[in-house]
Amino acid sequence: xxxxxxxxxxxxxxxxxxxxxGQQHGEQPNxxxxxxxxQGGQPGYGYPxxxxxxxxxxxxxxxxxxxxxxxxxxxxMLFVLGACQVIGGVLMIAASSWFADYIxxxxxxxPTISAQDADTVTSIGAGLMIGVGVIFLAFAFxxxxxxxxxxxxxxxxxxxxxxxxxxxTLVSVINLLGANIFALISLVLxxxxxxxxxxxxxxxWFNRPQY
Numbered sequence: 001x002x003x004x005x006x007x008x009x010x011x012x013x014x015x016x017x018x019x020x021x022g023q024q025h026g027e028q029p030n031x032x033x034x035x036x037x038x039q040g041g042q043p044g045y046g047y048p049x050x051x052x053x054x055x056x057x058x059x060x061x062x063x064x065x066x067x068x069x070x071x072x073x074x075x076x077m078l079f080v081l082g083a084c085q086v087i088g089g090v091l092m093i094a095a096s097s098w099f100a101d102y103i104x105x106x107x108x109x110x111p112t113i114s115a116q117d118a119d120t121v122t123s124i125g126a127g128l129m130i131g132v133g134v135i136f137l138a139f140a141f142x143x144x145x146x147x148x149x150x151x152x153x154x155x156x157x158x159x160x161x162x163x164x165x166x167x168x169t170l171v172s173v174i175n176l177l178g179a180n181i182f183a184l185i186s187l188v189l190x191x192x193x194x195x196x197x198x199x200x201x202x203x204x205w206f207n208r209p210q211y
Contacts, residue, residue, distance in 0.1 A: 065208040067150070074161060074196035075150045077189045081168060082143030084186075089136030096129035139164075158197050158206040165193035 067075075103125040142164055149157040168190035175183035196202060 068201035070196040078143045078147035082140040085140035089133040092133030096126045100126035165190045
């Protein structure tokens with residue numbers, strides 16, 4: 001009865017026999033054979049632990065929303081109208097002194113008007129020029145500030161742009177009735193601002209979720 005007989009039911013298993021034989025000759029168990037990964041999902045020697053599986057969509061931030069082209073166009077129109085109003089306001093304030101001198105010369109040419117009345121008319125004319133210039137600058141600030149807030153603002157800039165476009169449209173119609181053909185440009189821009197901010201693209205952009 002030999003333990004080396006592979007058909008011997010009383011002999012040690014083949015794996016144990018190999019290990020005993022290797023230990024008798026000073027060999028390490030399973031020498032030359034890679035270690036098997038143990039059961040239970042625990043990483044064995046030489047096997048790195050697998051990273052945890054993220055759930056679907058987990059660990060990734062949603063892509064930021066992109067401003068639609070029509071909203072960008074409305075923003076550019078606000079900047080253009082604001083820049084034109086800045087130029088107009090500065091010119092009116094700067095020309096107020098020239099306008100006052102012109103009125104004073106015209107009034108003084110009429111001998112029926114006293115000097116005191118001439119000064120009063122001149123002051124009123126210059127004040128009106130400065131007042132209109134300040135109004136232009138205020139509208140310019142309104143337009144530019146609203147356009148800047150398009151990038152981060154929510155419903156507030158949208159409402160502000162629609163109101164601004166409505167006011168520009170109304171003023172442009174009044175100027176057109178006064179035969180000011182240049183008001184047609186501001187009329188078109190005002191209408192486009194209203195449409196681009198009120199349509200579905202404007203609703204998508206200004207009602208987008210904030211992360």
